[in-house]
Amino acid sequence: MNEAKRKLLNKRYRAEANFKLFGQIAIGLALLFLAVFMYKIFSKGYTAFQKTWIVTEVHYDKELMLIETDNPSLEDLENADYYDIAYKAMTRLDPSLPEEDDRQLIQMVAFTYEQEVKNHLLKNPSLLGKIAPIRLTASDDLDQVHKGNYPRDIPEEDRRVNDYQLKIYDMLNERGDILSKFNLSFFTNPDSREAELAGIASSFMGTVFSILVCLAFSFPIAVLAAIYLEEFAPKNKFTDFIEVNINNLAAVPSIVFGLLGLGVLLAVFNLPRSTPLVGGITLSLMTLPTIIIAARASLKAVPPSIREAALAMGASNMQTTMHHTVPLSMPGTLSGTIIGLAQALGETAPLILIGMVAFVNTIPGTPVDPAASLPVQIYIWSESAERGFVEKVSACIMVLLGFLILMNLAAQIIRHKFERKWN
Amino acid sequence: MNLVLISLILLLGFSSYYFGRKKATIIQSSQRLTALPKFYGYYLAIWCAAPALIIFSLWSVFEPTIVKNFILADYLDQNLTKNELQLIYTKVKALALGTYTGDINNFLDNSAGKYIQIKNMANNAKIVIVLAALILSLSYAYQSIKKNNRMREPVEIFLKWVLFTASLAAVLVTIGIVFSLLFEAIRFFQSVRIFDFIFGTHWYPAKTFVRDGQPDPELMKDAFGAVPLFAGTFFIAFIAMCVAIPVGLLSGIYLAEYATRKVRKYAKPIIEILAGIPTVVYGFFAALTVGPFVKEIGNSLGLEVSSESALAAGAVMGVMIIPFISSLSDDVISAVPQNLRDGSYAMGATKSETIKKVIFPAALPGIVGSILLAVSRAVGETMIVVMASGLAANLTANPLESTSTITAQIVVILIGDQQFGDPKTQAAFALGISLFVVTLFLNVIALTVVKKYREKYE
Numbered sequence: 001m002n003e004a005k006r007k008l009l010n011k012r013y014r015a016e017a018n019f020k021l022f023g024q025i026a027i028g029l030a031l032l033f034l035a036v037f038m039y040k041i042f043s044k045g046y047t048a049f050q051k052t053w054i055v056t057e058v059h060y061d062k063e064l065m066l067i068e069t070d071n072p073s074l075e076d077l078e079n080a081d082y083y084d085i086a087y088k089a090m091t092r093l094d095p096s097l098p099e100e101d102d103r104q105l106i107q108m109v110a111f112t113y114e115q116e117v118k119n120h121l122l123k124n125p126s127l128l129g130k131i132a133p134i135r136l137t138a139s140d141d142l143d144q145v146h147k148g149n150y151p152r153d154i155p156e157e158d159r160r161v162n163d164y165q166l167k168i169y170d171m172l173n174e175r176g177d178i179l180s181k182f183n184l185s186f187f188t189n190p191d192s193r194e195a196e197l198a199g200i201a202s203s204f205m206g207t208v209f210s211i212l213v214c215l216a217f218s219f220p221i222a223v224l225a226a227i228y229l230e231e232f233a234p235k236n237k238f239t240d241f242i243e244v245n246i247n248n249l250a251a252v253p254s255i256v257f258g259l260l261g262l263g264v265l266l267a268v269f270n271l272p273r274s275t276p277l278v279g280g281i282t283l284s285l286m287t288l289p290t291i292i293i294a295a296r297a298s299l300k301a302v303p304p305s306i307r308e309a310a311l312a313m314g315a316s317n318m319q320t321t322m323h324h325t326v327p328l329s330m331p332g333t334l335s336g337t338i339i340g341l342a343q344a345l346g347e348t349a350p351l352i353l354i355g356m357v358a359f360v361n362t363i364p365g366t367p368v369d370p371a372a373s374l375p376v377q378i379y380i381w382s383e384s385a386e387r388g389f390v391e392k393v394s395a396c397i398m399v400l401l402g403f404l405i406l407m408n409l410a411a412q413i414i415r416h417k418f419e420r421k422w423n
Numbered sequence: 424m425n426l427v428l429i430s431l432i433l434l435l436g437f438s439s440y441y442f443g444r445k446k447a448t449i450i451q452s453s454q455r456l457t458a459l460p461k462f463y464g465y466y467l468a469i470w471c472a473a474p475a476l477i478i479f480s481l482w483s484v485f486e487p488t489i490v491k492n493f494i495l496a497d498y499l500d501q502n503l504t505k506n507e508l509q510l511i512y513t514k515v516k517a518l519a520l521g522t523y524t525g526d527i528n529n530f531l532d533n534s535a536g537k538y539i540q541i542k543n544m545a546n547n548a549k550i551v552i553v554l555a556a557l558i559l560s561l562s563y564a565y566q567s568i569k570k571n572n573r574m575r576e577p578v579e580i581f582l583k584w585v586l587f588t589a590s591l592a593a594v595l596v597t598i599g600i601v602f603s604l605l606f607e608a609i610r611f612f613q614s615v616r617i618f619d620f621i622f623g624t625h626w627y628p629a630k631t632f633v634r635d636g637q638p639d640p641e642l643m644k645d646a647f648g649a650v651p652l653f654a655g656t657f658f659i660a661f662i663a664m665c666v667a668i669p670v671g672l673l674s675g676i677y678l679a680e681y682a683t684r685k686v687r688k689y690a691k692p693i694i695e696i697l698a699g700i701p702t703v704v705y706g707f708f709a710a711l712t713v714g715p716f717v718k719e720i721g722n723s724l725g726l727e728v729s730s731e732s733a734l735a736a737g738a739v740m741g742v743m744i745i746p747f748i749s750s751l752s753d754d755v756i757s758a759v760p761q762n763l764r765d766g767s768y769a770m771g772a773t774k775s776e777t778i779k780k781v782i783f784p785a786a787l788p789g790i791v792g793s794i795l796l797a798v799s800r801a802v803g804e805t806m807i808v809v810m811a812s813g814l815a816a817n818l819t820a821n822p823l824e825s826t827s828t829i830t831a832q833i834v835v836i837l838i839g840d841q842q843f844g845d846p847k848t849q850a851a852f853a854l855g856i857s858l859f860v861v862t863l864f865l866n867v868i869a870l871t872v873v874k875k876y877r878e879k880y881e
Contacts, residue, residue: 012773019775023677026670030694030749033742040712041704224589232583232588246593251866252801252859253798255830256600259855263603269841285596292593318579346701349805349830351838375703382707382810390711394619397704404699 010245011300041401045394051183051196052143053135054109054172058089060128077122086114089134094168104164110137110196135179140195140388142169146178150387160387185393190361191372191380195388198381200396202363206276206356206371213280213367214344216357218287219337223326225288226295226333231321250289257286258350266354274355274370282354283344290343294336298329303422331418335411342407346400348375374400427617428479428550434558436472439561443467446568462574469581470564475557482549490541494534506844598874604859607843607852614846615647620853623648626816626827628836647850649857651818655826659737659808660801662822666741667797669749673736674789678749679756680778691750709739714811721823729813734822736812740804742844747797754784755873758880788876795869799862805830829858 048285062072065080072080090105090113091097097105106113113136120134121127141160143149146169156163189199233239261282265271271278300323310320351357357376365369372380378396381389444464451460468582494515495508503511511531518535519542568574612620625648674694678687714735721728759782767777783790814824814835827835836851 012776016773016775019778020677020681023673023681026673027677027682027690027694029670030674030742030745031690031698033745034697037630037700037708037742040708183863190443196538221589221592224586225592228583228586228590232586237490242590242594245597247870248866249593249597251799251862252600253799253805253830253862255803255805255833256859256862259833259852260596260603262598262837263607263852285599287598289593316579318582342699346699346703347701348701349809349834352834357838373700378703378707379806379810382710393707397707400701400704404701408699422481 041394041397044323045391047147047149048186048391048395050147050180050181051185052138052146052183053179054093054138054142055133055135055177055179056089056093057129057131058085058120058134060121061085062129064088072128074122076124077125077128080118081221082114082121083120086117088305089113089136093172096395101164102336103164105168106169108139108142108165110139110194110366112137112197137185138178138198143196144387145169146173146180147312149391186392190363191359191377192361193359195384195386195392198392200374200377200399202360203372203374203377203396204366204399206279206360206376207373209276209364209367209371210280210283210356210373211341211345213277214283214287215337215341217281218291218340222288222291222337223251223295223333226292226299227326229292230296230299231325232317246289246292250293254286254347255349255353257282258353260285261350261354272368274358274360275368276356276364276371276373277367278354279351279356279371279373280367282350283347286347286350287344288338290340291333291337294340295329295333298332298336298419299325301332301422302328309388319421328420331414331420335415338407338411338414342404342411345403345407346375348379351376352379374403424546425483428553429476432472432475432479432553435557435561436468437564439471440464440468442565443568446565447574450569457572458574462578464623465545465578466574467561467564467568469551469578471557471561475553478556479549479553482553486545486549489591490538490545490847493541495539497530497534497537500801542746587770600859604852604856607849610844611846611853615850619645620647620649622650624650624818626832628653628832628850647853649829649854650685651816652820652827652829652832652854654820655733655816656802656828656830658820658822658826659669659733659740659812659828660798662734662737663740663801664794664798666738667744667748667801668794670741671745671797672752674745675749675752676756676778676783679753680774680782691753694749695746697743698750700743702743702804703810705739705743706806706808709735709807709811713739717823726823728823729825731811731813731825732823733812733819733826736808739811740801740807743804743807744797744801747800748793751793751796752786752790755786755876757791758789758877759785760880786876787807788872788879792869792873792876795865795872799869802860802865803830803858805834809834824852829854 056263061084063083064084067076067080068122087102090109091102093105108320110116115137117134119407124132138146141150142165145152145161145166150161152159152166161169169178185197186199187204188201189197190202192198210418229239229242233242261278265278266273267280271281306324306328307320310324311317315323351373356370357380358372358374359380360370360372362369374396378393378400381393381396441464444460447456447460447463450456456463491512495512498508498511511534514523514525514531515534515538518527518531519538601717623645625645653855674690679689682690710731714730714732717732717735717738718730720727721732763781763785764777767781772780808828808831812827812831814827814831815825816832817824817828819826833851833854836847
């Protein structure tokens with residue numbers, strides 16, 4: 001082999017190695033994106049599962065509560081006045097503070113502190129007349145300070161927590177009167193304008209209802225359609241037309257389905273706006289082609305020998321399909337359905353168009369109550385300027401991703417456990 | 424009321440299944456039947472419920488229009504426009520339901536009384552007619568149960584019709600999309616010339632907002648030029664493809680040709696996770712992390728960067744699209760017949776030369792198809808743009824400025840309360856139909872190309 005040939009060969013081998021390297025880099029990049037993404041979300045979001053409380057003492061003073069009877073019933077407690085005792089509970093943190101500056105202390109807790117004092121007493125009526133410790137939800141700004149997400153070294157006028165409040169916070173922190181515990185209210189509270197009180201319960205229920213409505217509409221229609229197209233449809237132009245239609249529908253952008261929901265479900269059928277019912281129907285139109293395609297694929301995977309055996313035993317076409325083919329195809333259909341629902345679960349744009357973006361601070365009890373959904377909640381919170389919502393958004397994303405992972409796992413398990421392999 | 428009626432029909436339907444089966448079993452004890460007893464049950468149940476339900480739903484669809492015509496007949500001699508009539512009808516309805524607040528005159532009051540009367544009458548008539556139909560068809564079916572009636576065939580024919588109807592759902596959805604978009608878009612093009620929409624370079628719909636009354640047609644002319652949106656849409660899609668095509672295609676090739684079975688088994692599903700993450704999550708990521716990052720880099724290079732840049736949105740969208748291209752091109756490349764590879768190796772080509780010179784050209788139609796599908800995906804993507812690339816429709820080719828897209832403008836216009844009849848709302852539907860046409864066009868081409876390609880090698 002002469003020198004020129006060897007050079008050429010080396011060059012070709014180098015090109016080979018380079019090409020392989022490019023492929024590896026591409027895969028590495030894709031994986032890197034995923035890793036950075038997950039890291040960012042989790043590192044921002046995990047703190048939202050902790051909630052900060054300020055511990056103080058409250059004197060359940062009958063006189064200040066305007067209770068006149070000696071032995072007040074629960075109803076009396078319910079109607080009593082809590083403003084003064086709650087206010088005093090906060091101001092006692094720093095008795096030296098002049099009265100006109102009291103707001104600074106009050107601002108350190110959530111605006112519902114009066115309600116919290118009331119609920120505490122209603123739970124423990126025996127505390128009436130006594131002085132007892134109580135924990136109050138800290139304001140979102142203080143919460144962020146405690147979690148270290150809020151820079152303390154910027155000039156005071158740019159900060160939402162002033163020097164005095166930081167001083168009180170440090171004092172309380174040293175005394176051990178700042179508590180940090182698992183944030184249950186994030187899961188049980190509805191949405192709120194205040195970050196420290198905002199929770200995902202309302203949007204979570206909205207999501208559950210929409211997905212159930214979506215399942216109830218799309219699954220039966222899609223399975224029946226798939227059975228017709230795969231087992232009964234004659235080979236003609238019209239069947240082809242339906243098939244082309246389904247394939248194209250699967251690739252229509254989701255926002256177009258939102259326009260359909262707005263223009264038909266709301267404007268023509270006058271269904272209630274902002275409700276999971278409309279959201280679910282809109283999503284079901286979107287999920288329909290996905291499930292049809294999955295169900296057809298799994299019907300196709302049932303070998304013809306099954307059908308032939310049934311027909312040979314004298315079963316009719318319909319009996320063969322309903323007793324043998326369809327049951328055998330169910331695992332594939334179900335896992336396809338779950339994957340379709342997981343897609344629908346993450347959809348945001350169509351739900352925004354049908355009005356599920358409204359601020360809802362009640363937990364919906366039925367599919368016709370106004371509600372948001374988890375992805376829309378992410379959108380609403382991320383548009384909010386308050387710093388406290390950033391970690392809430394990340395936490396909400398974690399919950400949503402958790403659901404998606406669970407659903408995909410369920411689809412995998414169904415597929416691997418129940419699907420028959422035909423060889 | 425309606426719910427009670429439906430449950431009653433369904434309940435009767437279920438119970439008639441048992442009646443039918445019982446009658447058949449009694450006949451069976453003395454004579455041979457031509458079908459299984461349960462088919463007699465199904466037959467009876469179908470005859471019991473189906474006609475009643477069909478009449479019920481037809482009635483429910485047409486009742487409102489008929490009632491409306493009855494009520495508005497009184498107002499026809501007053502020469503009112505369609506909108507005024509609609510307003511009167513809404514008032515009458517609200518008055519009848521007791522939710523009306525406002526001035527009540529005698530005329531309205533009379534109409535409301537009439538409305539309640541007609542509504543009651545219609546309700547009673549509906550119940551009577553539906554139940555009568557149910558009893559008639561049920562008794563017909565019951566007496567037709569005889570030993571030598573072939574009951575399986577009619578039941579199966581009915582089922583087949585049910586299946587066929589379900590398969591029409593997809594067609595219905597498409598028709599629904601086209602008509603709902605067209606209906607509003609046509610009304611939009613009555614107030615804005617289609618030429619101004621397609622070729623206008625200034626998009627500023629907020630300008631047309633006028634309290635009470637019609638907006639100025641001169642303003643309208645200049646407010647709905649969609650060119651900045653079309654340009655922005657394809658610009659962001661282009662940036663996304665610049666990220667997605669190299670990474671996606673190379674990973675697809677690597678997975679198909681180089682990766683060991685084990686690497687492939689794990690890497691492919693992990694990359695596909697990228698496609699399963701909801702777009703709103705990408706949007707948040709783009710707005711909070713990538714946008715500021717791009718801005719920081721740009722500023723350190725002395726460039727003017729908007730914090731909501733097209734680059735950030737496009738790049739994140741590209742990451743989202745990687746798995747579409749990698750998975751599809753992986754499938755397409757794996758489908759290239761082995762003998763093409765063997766032939767190339769036999770000629771002494773290295774693996775990469777085989778890929779570049781033989782496999783890639785052979786798989787090109789399929790790869791182009793998958794890229795077109797990905798482009799259509801990028802064009803229809805909404806949340807990333809809404810959250811990360813601003814809402815002002817600038818006509819620009821600078822990736823560091825913010826631009827807007829068709830989808831983002833639809834969201835901007837329709838978020839919050841919409842008023843039908845407002846040119847702004849109609850403009851969203853006009854945008855919707857242009858989006859639908861563009862993506863449909865891309866999809867049809869992509870699907871045809873991929874189908875042709877599959878046929879070639881199968």
